[in-house]
Amino acid sequence: MVEWRTVRYQTGGLMLLASLLLITxxxxxxxxxxxxxxxxxxxxxxxxxxxxxxxxxxxxCPWCVSxxxxxxxxxxxxxxxxxxxxxxxxxxxxxxxxxxxxxxxxISLGLLGFVFVVLFTGYLSAYxxxxxxxxxxxxxx
Numbered sequence: 786m787v788e789w790r791t792v793r794y795q796t797g798g799l800m801l802l803a804s805l806l807l808i809t810x811x812x813x814x815x816x817x818x819x820x821x822x823x824x825x826x827x828x829x830x831x832x833x834x835x836x837x838x839x840x841x842x843x844x845x846c847p848w849c850v851s852x853x854x855x856x857x858x859x860x861x862x863x864x865x866x867x868x869x870x871x872x873x874x875x876x877x878x879x880x881x882x883x884x885x886x887x888x889x890x891x892i893s894l895g896l897l898g899f900v901f902v903v904l905f906t907g908y909l910s911a912y913x914x915x916x917x918x919x920x921x922x923x924x925x926x
Contacts, residue, residue: 793871796888800870800895804863808903815907817918818846844917847910854914858906865902870895 806823809831813820819834836842837849848855870891911919 792884792888793891796891796895797867797871799892800867800899801863803892803896804866804899807899808859808862811900811903812846812848812907815904815920816846816848816911816916818849820846844915847914847916848907851910851914854906854910858903858910861906862899862902866895866899868895869898 809820810822812818812832813835818836820832821834823831832838832849835846835849837845839845848858872891872894908919910916
């Protein structure tokens with residue numbers, strides 16, 4: 786039988802992997818900077834098309850320009866997602882699929898927290914650096 790502790794670490798590891806995989810495409814979605822999925826790695830993916838590499842760009846990606854904003858935002862989002870996914874187990878049902886359902890709930894909660902923190906810190910980074918684009922927002926209020 787699988788112990789709760791094992792499931793806890795597995796969900797934390799899966800959440801860490803998912804968050805590191807999703808962070809760059811979310812950057813591209815939020816800031817329209819050119820960051821994308823890592824699939825054509827190592828030549829074409831991740832930040833290879835980011836506007837930070839374009840010296841003629843008027844505004845460059847807020848997370849790439851400010852190392853502090855990028856590291857704090859990404860670290861906070863990953864940490865929040867992993868900690869939420871490793872939260873204390875509460876099995877509400879007994880049975881064959883109780884651990885799988887609990888793991889799915891934990892990973893969903895971790896992804897939700899991760900995306901919320903990414904959007905919040907991304908918004909703050911774009912706002913304080915006067916970046917002209919954030920998801921669908923073209924001008925700042």
